[in-house]
Amino acid sequence: MMHVRMAAVIGLFVAGTGFCDERRSDDQRPTYQLAYRFTAGETVRWNVVHQATVRTTIQGVEQTARSRSESVKAWKVNKASPGGPFELVHSVESVRMSNQVSNRARVTYDSRKDKTPPPGFELAAQNVGIPLTAVRIDARGNVLHREDKQPRKLVPQDTPIAVPLPAGRVAVGHTWNEPHELRLVGKDGTPRRIRTRRRFELRAVKNGVATIEASYQVLTPIRDPSIEAQLVQRVSEGLIRFDLGAGRIISQQMDVDKRVHDFAGPGALMHYVMRFTEELRGDAEQVAGRPRDNQ
Secondary structure, three states, X not given: OHHHHHHHHHHOOOOOOOOOOEEEOOOOOEEEEOOOOOOOOEXXXXXXXXXXXXXXXXXXXXXXXXEEEEEEEEEEEEEEOOOOOEEEEEEEEEEEEEEEEOOOOOEEXXXXXXXXXXXXXXXXXXXXXXXXXXXXXXXOOOEEEEEEOOOOOOOOOOOOOOOOOOOOEEEOOOEEEEEEEXXXXXXXXXXXXXXXXXXXXXXXXEOOEEEEEEEEEEOOOOOOHHHHHHHOOOOOEEEEEEEOOOOEEEEEEEEEEEEEEOEOEOOOEEEEEEEEEEEEOOOOEEOOOOOOOOO
C-alpha cells in the first residue's frame, strides 16, 4: 500500500496561469476570477513531497511502515489558446524515495544516482523521465481529453488532473464541489459504490494570492471498516495558494491523521498519518523549438 501511495502522488494536481482583476459584487464584497492560462512552449515545475506513516495492530502484533517520496513534477505546454483550452504533457523528471518497515532496514531509491531500483520501486523508476499523461483542460481545470501514456495501476480512480476552479467571479466565502463515485469491495467481497466529493472554499485573498481550503468528504455512510481503510488515504484536508496574477497554484499542503478500528478483524487498528506538499519552482522555462529527451 505504501508503494502504491508513493507512486500515486506523482500524478497529483496541475496548475496553470490566469487572470487577476477585482470587482465588487452586489453586496460590495470584492469578487475574483480564478482561471488557468498557459503559454505554449513553457514548462512549469513543482517540487512534490509525500510522507506517510502507517501503524497497524493485528492480533496483538504491531508494525510501523514509513515512506517518503520527493519528486519534480513537470508540465510541458504543447498548445495554448487565450482563455483555453490547453494541451499539456505531464512527466516526473526525478524522484527520491524511501521506505522502512519495523525491524527491517530502510530501503531508498534516487533516480538521479541509482541505475537499478531496489525491489518495490521498479514501477516508479520506469515512470521517471517519460511522458505519463497527455491532457487537454479548459481554464477551470475541467478535463476535455486525457490520454494515459503509461498503465495507471498505481493511480487511484479519483486522482485529479487539476484543482477545479469555480465558474465566474466569486467572493471570499464561496464554496464549490467536485463529486466522485468510487467502486470499492467490502470484506465480504461485495462491490460497493461510495459517493465522495472534494469541497473547496475561497478563504482569503491577500496581495494577489487566493487561499483555498480543500477537504475530501465521504458522503455514503460507511459501516464496513475494510471500506474505511481503503478510503483513509484520501480523506485529506489542507490549504491551496493560487496566484491570481500568474494564474497558477504556487503551493499546497494536504494532511491526514486518521484511525480505523477493526479493519482486519476485531481489535485490529490502523493509524494513518500523511502529509503532501507541493511548491512551485522558480525555474520554469520556455522550451519551444528545443525539444527535450522523452517529451
